[in-house]
Amino acid sequence: MFKSIALPVILLGVFATAQADEGQWQPHQLPQLKSELKRIGITIPAEKLNDLTRHPMSAIVSLGGCSASFVSPDGLVVTNHHCAYGSIQRNATPEKNYIVNGFLAKTRAEELPGGPNALVYVTEKVENVTDRVLKGLSPAMSGRERHETVEGRVKQLIAECESDKAYRCSVPSFHRGLEYYRIKQLMIKDVRVVYAPPDMVGNYGGDVDNFEWPRQTGDFAFLRAYVGKDGRPADPSPDNVPYKSKDFLVVSAEGLKNGDPILLAGYPGRTSRYKLPSEIRFARDANFPLRVTEMQADLATIATATKGNAQYDVRYASVVKSINNVLKKTQGLLDGFARKDIAAIKDVQDAEFRAWFNQPANQKGASKTLLADLDAVIAADMALSEEEFGWAVATNSDLLKSARTLYRLALEQQKPDAQRESGYQERDLSFIKARLTRLEQSFVVSVDEARFIGSLQRYGKLAAKIHPQGLDPLLPATDAVGALYKQTQLGDTAQRLGWIGKDAASFKASDDAFIKLAVKLHDTALSLENRRKEIDGNLERVIPQYMSAVIAWKKSQGKPVYPDANSTLRVTYGTVAPYSPRDGLVKGPFSTVEGIVEKHTGADPFNAPAPLLDAIKGKRYGVFKDAALGTVPVNFLSSADTTGGNSGSAVMNKRGELIGLNFDSTYESITKDWYFDSAITRAIHVDIRYMLWVMKEVDHADSLLKEMTIKYPKK
Structure with missing residues (x-):
């Protein structure tokens, strides 16, 4: 099965013909991609995206398995409904079933405890510590000796970083041991549920529609980060106050159209692009x-x-x-x-x-x-x-x-x-x-x-x-x-x-x-x-x-190399785009609220809440109506490179304003963790206009709408 003459392909993503939308890039790599960002229409300077202390990257946070972003100066966090699901379930009972009925805190005093597993991580510093991890390792070491020596050095680096207990630090490897970066994150331990729509909005279509397109899923929820009165992370307490986030994303309800550029920032979990x-x-x-x-x-x-x-x-x-x-x-x-x-494709790339x-x-x-x-x-x-x-x-x-x-x-x-x-x-x-x-x-x-x-x-x-x-x-x-x-x-x-x-x-x-x-x-x-x-x-x-050889090869061609995803902050980009899953079938990039009515059966998982159906049938679309579609868009597709962990990632327009949340990908795209096929790989996002429309017309989350800074379309 294993032949020593077969050269393993370590970086699948870089063996294929370069595609503008492929790559889960470390922020410090973005200046190398300046021309690509400019080509698709991104107006934020690449140098700004490289700086974790500046907008918009300073607003992007991790939930320890999902991604999220601050959307107000008072610690308000938006993420996917399925990312907040554990916290919603924790507070649910058969009598108060917040999964089925949803939850909205009218005041901050009514916000529900997210539980001990609910955490918000704010990345503040990333530094290359490769020399400290790898220097002086002996070739004579056994695999276990080498692994445990590296592990010991990593622990030391973490201990130094965590001298301030407000922080959680990690030292993940990139390119599977070629580089190591120390990442310092503020760890907020008091996280509360603010708003979650009913399951039949946040999970409309359930497992039947999971990874399918078109979808009509309002996969969004709001949490709030709380800290002690001194502004530092503290254990959950009624005395805590909302975290004053250094930055937050402006929400844009101006909408997108086919071909528009998008940026996506979050914490993708694991990819296997470089497998043999x-x-x-x-x-x-x-x-x-x-x-x-x-x-x-x-x-x-x-x-x-x-x-x-x-x-x-x-x-x-x-x-x-x-x-x-x-x-x-x-x-x-x-x-x-x-x-x-894909194995055969890799065999060919291997020969090259x-x-x-x-x-x-x-x-x-x-x-x-x-x-x-x-x-x-x-x-x-x-x-x-x-x-x-x-x-x-x-x-x-x-x-x-x-x-x-x-x-x-x-x-x-x-x-x-x-x-x-x-x-x-x-x-x-x-x-x-x-x-x-x-x-x-x-x-x-x-x-x-x-x-x-x-x-x-x-x-x-x-x-x-x-x-x-x-x-x-x-x-x-x-x-x-x-x-x-x-x-x-x-x-x-x-x-x-x-x-x-x-x-x-x-x-x-x-x-x-x-x-x-x-x-x-x-x-x-x-x-x-x-x-x-x-x-x-x-x-x-x-x-x-x-990895060194492959990177040298790509450098000789003038091309940067991105590492596999490893739950660290990454940026990807692309455009709003349709796709063709098979010959003769083209699927457009937007789904609409009319699709909710068409799929509604009155039984799980297509049992839309009556207030939602009433608002759709009454065409109470207001400022959230898309001029070209003539209705409210629910979800949209983009060519961005995503994977698990990107759930809840901020999808931003060319100016860095929030226009959607990543939550899924098409069924045909699932193999992207192993091989990025630009023709059919599409990520699925909640359109921010649907989220705002549900908040306004269905659930009347008026206080949250006032708390966020929202740019509405010009009349």
């Missing part, structure tokens, strides 16, 4: 089909276990939504791989790069065994990933995950803080507590038990090579799982949190069934983890050498 052809074939033929089957089975188990119980439905709403989103994306990748042989690389003058600093070394470690990486998948299936229980986290914390707390595993240092305690507390809103004993039994049954049917070494004898029999849930107290939040701070001996002496299981599984889990470190260290040793 063999890795694509592995995902396509082995890994992704298994994942699809597993998610479908887990969802079916949850549906059966929650059927007929409204409280259970509410508790698992966010879990189901998350799994469904990943499922449809993974299935979309498989469909995309079937539609276009090899012709350049095989010239002796272009191999400066590269090992003579580089290709064979990378092929070998990639093969090992994929083999281990199969075992890691098996582990995830076999341990699919929220109580077991909680017990394992608690036991690992006890073991790590025996070490000096700097030597603890990342994720278990003192800086991580609040996040661990938040996850363990959050469980009370998304957990039911009988549902978790059903999921665990189902997962164990499916694990038993997986191929032997997918079973982690030494795991099988340690797992409970499916007919013994019920007894585990009867012999544990971890289902109670107070009992769960009470284990934080206990020593390892207390865990080993415990008669709690899930604590005992966690202790029993620990050595096997640690073995998997250490094997992962060895492989990652070897990858981090080999791949940067390729």
Whole structure:
């Protein structure tokens, strides 16, 4: 399967013919793209976009998994409805179902607590620390030694940065270990729900319409960031005051038309543009089909276990939504791989790069065994990933995950803080507590038990090579799982949190069934983890050498190179654009409110609220009516380069004014995480005019409309 003669393509995005809209660019790279930005009509100077302390970049924030932006000086944040879904669900009950009915705080005193997982990160500083991370690493180190040395240096850099506890810092790698940047973010811990439309606005079409076009989804919500009276981040308290954001985006209701330029800024999660052809074939033929089957089975188990119980439905709403989103994306990748042989495309691109690389003058600093070394470690990486998948299936229980986290914390707390595993240092305690507390809103004993039994049954049917070494004898029999849930107290939040701070001996002496299981599984889990470190260290040793060669190749052509997305602040750009998913079919770039009426069935997921339907049928469009469309646009398409994590990203016009929110992409675009096809790759955005129209005509969110600075179209 793996041939050493096959040259891996490290930067797929740069092997294809350059496209103006491809690339998730680091802000400091934008001056290199000045001519491209000017060509499509962006009037903001590239040097201004490079500066995180200036408008508009200073208004762009992260929610730790989604993107958002400030839209008022009083900490008002706009993001997607699905990004605020967990906080909405946290406050919902069958009696006050804010998911179904929506929520609007008429006053700031009525704003709801977002919960311990709701955070706002404001990026204040980004600095290149590559030398401090990589200097003096010995080629003689094993993969694990190298990985742990780098990890230790990263921890030191983070500790220095977090001397002020108001900040959360990170040191992610770019180009998979070629460069490291230290990112300093203000972490705001008191975040409240201000406004969310009903689910049948914010999630109209549900999973049926997810990744489809045209869509008519008002995927927006508002949060507010609060701080202590001294202006610094503080734990949630009624005494806190709205955060005075240094900058905020002006909202433009002037609208867009086909061909207009857009800028998009946010925190894209992960892309795989630089995977090897063999890795694509592995995902396509082995890994992704298994994942699809597993998610479908887990969802079916949850549906059966929650059927007929409204409280259970509410508790698992966010879990189901998350799994469904990943499922449809993974299935979309498989469909995309079937539609276009991306591995074959990469094979061709590989040959183009090899012709350049095989010239002796272009191999400066590269090992003579580089290709064979990378092929070998990639093969090992994929083999281990199969075992890691098996582990995830076999341990699919929220109580077991909680017990394992608690036991690992006890073991790590025996070490000096700097030597603890990342994720278990003192800086991580609040996040661990938040996850363990959050469980009370998304957990039911009988549902978790059903999921665990189902997962164990499916694990038993997986191929032997997918079973982690030494795991099988340690797992409970499916007919013994019920007894585990009867012999544990971890289902109670107070009992769960009470284990934080206990020593390892207390865990080993415990008669709690899930604590005992966690202790029993620990050595096997640690073995998997250490094997992962060895492989990652070897990858981090080999791949940067390729990255250097590829970047040199592109530099010789006068072209910049963008790194894969890694949840750090990026900027992309493009134009409002239609597309053709197949021969003879062209889909326009706008959907309208009339489509809501056309799709309305009165049943989920096409059950539009009566006030919304009345406003559409009454044509109460006001200033939000598009002159060309003759109605209110709901969603629009652009050619911007996006991925997961870009949800909630600000979509701005040529002047940097907010004209939409990113929330999805077309089904045909899902493979863009692996390969950017400019002809069919389209991102889907909420048109700001629909958002404002719903706020004004349907939900009467007048105080928020007054709080924002809105530019209305000229009469």
